[in-house]
Amino acid sequence: MKTNRRETLGLMLAAGGVASAPGMARALELDPVYDSFERARLTQPWTLGMVDAPAEGLNGTAELFHGALPEGLSGVLHRNGPGRFSRNDWRYRHWFDGDGMVHRWEISDQGVTHRARFVQTNKWRMEEEAGRFLMPALGSVPPDMAGIRGPDDMNVANTSVIRIGDELLALWEGGSAWSLDPETLATHGVKNWSPELSSMPFSAHPSRDVDGTIWNFGADPFREQLVLWRIDPDGSLRKADLVRDVPGGMIHDFVITDRSLVFLIGCDRMGEMQLPIIAGYKWQDNIPMRAVVFDKEDWSVRRDFDLPPGFLFHFGGAWEEADGTIRLQAAIADNADFAYDGAFRAMRGEAGSMDPDQSRMRHVTLRPGGRVDIETHEDLFAEFPQIDARFIGQQHRHTWHIGQHRHTPDETSNIVRRDGSDGPGDAYDYGAGRNVEEALFVPREGSTREGDGWLVQTVLNTAEAVTELHVLDAMNLSAGPVASWRLPYSVPLGFHGTWTNA
Amino acid sequence: MKTLFPVIATTALLSIAAPVFAHAADDVAPTTLTITVSNIQAMSGSLQIGVYHSESGWVAGEAVNGAMVTVDDVNESVTIHGLEPGEYGLKMYHDVDGDGAMSTNLMGVPLEPFAFSNNAMGRFGPASWDDAMFTVSAGENSHAINLH
Numbered sequence: 001m002k003t004n005r006r007e008t009l010g011l012m013l014a015a016g017g018v019a020s021a022p023g024m025a026r027a028l029e030l031d032p033v034y035d036s037f038e039r040a041r042l043t044q045p046w047t048l049g050m051v052d053a054p055a056e057g058l059n060g061t062a063e064l065f066h067g068a069l070p071e072g073l074s075g076v077l078h079r080n081g082p083g084r085f086s087r088n089d090w091r092y093r094h095w096f097d098g099d100g101m102v103h104r105w106e107i108s109d110q111g112v113t114h115r116a117r118f119v120q121t122n123k124w125r126m127e128e129e130a131g132r133f134l135m136p137a138l139g140s141v142p143p144d145m146a147g148i149r150g151p152d153d154m155n156v157a158n159t160s161v162i163r164i165g166d167e168l169l170a171l172w173e174g175g176s177a178w179s180l181d182p183e184t185l186a187t188h189g190v191k192n193w194s195p196e197l198s199s200m201p202f203s204a205h206p207s208r209d210v211d212g213t214i215w216n217f218g219a220d221p222f223r224e225q226l227v228l229w230r231i232d233p234d235g236s237l238r239k240a241d242l243v244r245d246v247p248g249g250m251i252h253d254f255v256i257t258d259r260s261l262v263f264l265i266g267c268d269r270m271g272e273m274q275l276p277i278i279a280g281y282k283w284q285d286n287i288p289m290r291a292v293v294f295d296k297e298d299w300s301v302r303r304d305f306d307l308p309p310g311f312l313f314h315f316g317g318a319w320e321e322a323d324g325t326i327r328l329q330a331a332i333a334d335n336a337d338f339a340y341d342g343a344f345r346a347m348r349g350e351a352g353s354m355d356p357d358q359s360r361m362r363h364v365t366l367r368p369g370g371r372v373d374i375e376t377h378e379d380l381f382a383e384f385p386q387i388d389a390r391f392i393g394q395q396h397r398h399t400w401h402i403g404q405h406r407h408t409p410d411e412t413s414n415i416v417r418r419d420g421s422d423g424p425g426d427a428y429d430y431g432a433g434r435n436v437e438e439a440l441f442v443p444r445e446g447s448t449r450e451g452d453g454w455l456v457q458t459v460l461n462t463a464e465a466v467t468e469l470h471v472l473d474a475m476n477l478s479a480g481p482v483a484s485w486r487l488p489y490s491v492p493l494g495f496h497g498t499w500t501n502a
Numbered sequence: 503m504k505t506l507f508p509v510i511a512t513t514a515l516l517s518i519a520a521p522v523f524a525h526a527a528d529d530v531a532p533t534t535l536t537i538t539v540s541n542i543q544a545m546s547g548s549l550q551i552g553v554y555h556s557e558s559g560w561v562a563g564e565a566v567n568g569a570m571v572t573v574d575d576v577n578e579s580v581t582i583h584g585l586e587p588g589e590y591g592l593k594m595y596h597d598v599d600g601d602g603a604m605s606t607n608l609m610g611v612p613l614e615p616f617a618f619s620n621n622a623m624g625r626f627g628p629a630s631w632d633d634a635m636f637t638v639s640a641g642e643n644s645h646a647i648n649l650h
Contacts, residue, residue, distance in 0.1 A: 149612070196608050197608060
């Protein structure tokens, strides 16, 4: 008979005091985070997005329940996100700790199919065998943790994916990318660009330039430096090198213009190395947010700007004017409370932890001479901003992002388009019981007009416990989805994805 | 039979010479430490082993003895002579490419296999002396390390 730990505890207590026998204490100690989440699951539907997915993965066919697939839209949506949060009745403390599960949604006139597999990292394989967590994670230290020899020992490959040639790379931000088969999602192994770049951080937010060049960075907050990566369109490494004196905040994303690589570093700073690693970051009350702008062609040329205090995960787009003025959009919060508090509370299943009273879409202008202007849209919580990627680094009008009003803290159910710095002129609310994920813009084939295309978006329907896939007309969100499918099961909420045309 | 080269500076060798002769003179079985290393992955290069005799030496990287062992099997062993009984710790790496140094990436992260006595593991750095320390007694001693 298979019993979990809690059942065992009950049986032993019933047997009369055996639980107090020496050596049993640790085994019978109930993990308070695990316990808190399991209790919350009974009453809080939003917690469905943070429940463990099956270790063997998932295969399914989604059923069309609304509309019809638009003509000309056909391809594959790959997504990544944390999918395993507990082992042996012990639960991770932070949402970002979960092991990466990569999803493959294939959309064609034959219908929509779904496949999901956990990235077979060293950590995943060792912990599957052990039946418990062995490695520390960003925000967690499991009981009786094993030692670590390098960053890839704790690599969970859980944040995003990028398609480069025949490879699908599963991305994290503290170590190497992992190479997967884009069809089967089988893990080939760590992506090694060159011996001296082995185990170097390759962030989860590479930017694919208009000419196909892939730019990326990796942060080393302990030594206040970044590695910058330049990958040629054919997937070969052009250059990677260190840039120093970059403040050691939690740097998750960057944005490119036609000339520059632009970083915004919030007001958190890494101090002493400690475990969990996230505990080393401390919010600094009296420092500015910093912008650092590197010349794409010469990484020794940089411009620095001071901004009002803040913190961010994600950029929308950016462009640069003739005089060097940079205009960018980003989802910026006044503080880092979600990263350092909310994402911990979410793992305990605490209501309100996915607090929308956080980041806002902001238009930031960095001017020659150091002047900075910021325009903030206070109307909605905003995350996962996206642009029409054909206009990356170029002047553009439209930004799409998920959004939420303040009165429903545990549900983010809106998709929003902003035109320039206007308000949300075009938006759609999926309604109660839905938690939306990142929406990707897919251009209509043959069209060159900005915004002419679709949004492809996954949504967790917590009321019916299924995950849905929706396609919307990117310029007419308020009309609602043009086609909607649902899986016969739900999958954990993910972070980021990438679209590949058929 | 493996090649054994002292890898530590001459001063360290001189410092261990006296006890060797002392033991020989007393006609007592000398104290030896046989280190067995298992699970070696690449059949190339050498194991570079440093022997430490105090916490301060451990932290400062000042070895009192050492060995270099050419690798041609998944398991290798080497015997260190002339140690005084007491507390010791071992640091080891596998110089797979044979360049005489621990290979690192651009950020300084070690890229060649390494290990410490007691199979102690560090947390983003060397294992602590407390975790790696073991006792060498008079006579023959052995210590096994799994290089993973």
